Amino acid sequence: MDETDFSWRRWRRFFALRSDRPSPTLLDDESRMRAVPSSVARSLAIFQLGESGGGTVIEQARNSRICEIDDDYAEAMALFVAEEHRHAELLACCVRALRGELIRKNWTARLFVCGRRLIGLRLKVMVLLAAEVVGICYYHLLSARLPESGMRKLLQEIVEDEKAHLKFHCCFLRTQAHTGLQRIIFLIVWRVLMFAAAVVVLIDHRAALRDLAIPVNVVWKRWMVYSRTAENLVIQDNIRAMRSVAVR
Template sequence: MQVDADSFLSGSSRRWVAHYRKNLDRDWQIPWSSGTALTSGEKQRIAASIAEFQRGEASEAQDYLGKSSAFSTVARDPDFHAASILFVAEENAHAALLLRFMQETAIATRQHSFSDVVFRWLRSIGDLGWSSRVLLIAELIAQDYYPCLRAATNHAALHRICDKIEYDEKAHVRFQTERIARLEAGRSDPAVGLRRGLQSVLLCGAIVVVYLEHRPVLRARLSFGKFATTVLRRNRRAQRAINANRRCM
């Protein structure tokens, strides 16, 4: 059975490497030359919010990649770390797209963000499984944030950027649920349950903070109640996926 499990796990890593490499070649045809301009009202609505998310998407993720490299060596699965590198590169590509949009529409960048500092600290304080759970929180929220950002303006390039990021984040949720299951496979059910509970508590806090900070954008599609409901529903689905993947290992 161990051979079968090892084959399954290494196969998962290879599939994610293939996914990220294929995604690099996908042309989203972002219409940078469409001539669309932001109105003053649209710019006021999104400027602070998009700058904060752009800052959050940009990270060298040295701590995360260090943990990934160590696990990859112990697991004798080099594709595991290769997938981590490609995942971080894809997040940085999101940051680059948002930055280009901001530069073309004269939106200032943010050098510091308290929320981003807290998020990075939370990601660094545990093992790779915990880091992945913190990343999962961000990705669950992003799945609802970017459709709201899309709805907040009529800018053609921003619409396409949001389409791409939303598409990528859906895959990132699947990526993290598989990884969490693998990384926590050796932990007892009570220990995993504790992590699941802590993740849910942090997610609830993040929902409140994100809605308060990004209300002008999120209101383009969602009330607070609807935002909270949809994010929590996504979290329940992700937790079920983690449990299902753990049973396969």
């Protein structure tokens, strides 16, 4: 995508071009994957549940009166949600390959859904953005600890998708942060949201982090780096900041 053109039509086309990627298959050697701790399967099952929702945000984008968005934005949002559902499929493959079980309920997933339901489109997109930051870092760290495998590649593919999602949400939020006051409000809400998201994920996924020997401070630092990147994309009219999150 051309970094100098962030029109919603471009985003719609960007997501549409990726929409017919094939369904995932995993042909990993079972004996190698057996060495992966069972806590990883549970952790991925929680993320799988979190990637499965998102229908209401499409409706909200379609019915929104925010003047900076249009039908192309709503369609891009629908394609984005479809991409998240593909992630749910990919993660379901990973969970099954690790002989784990998919789940239907989880307190962090419920918190995330409540956050998305309570609020208007702007705040909803901020919740989605926090999920992207969490996902980018978490999937990346997890994949780096897995043996060379198809599962590792699937997780890396999700990381690249999440980077594009981060950029998409930042483009929207930037259109909503023109004035100094709007930027200050964004910063306060964003930092509180991001802090809360990071804490609940650390609590809920502590077993997998421990079993994979991923230090909490490493995860935290990565989240903060990406959180600041997202901040810069929203509050600074900075093309270089956009380029720092490579979209392939």
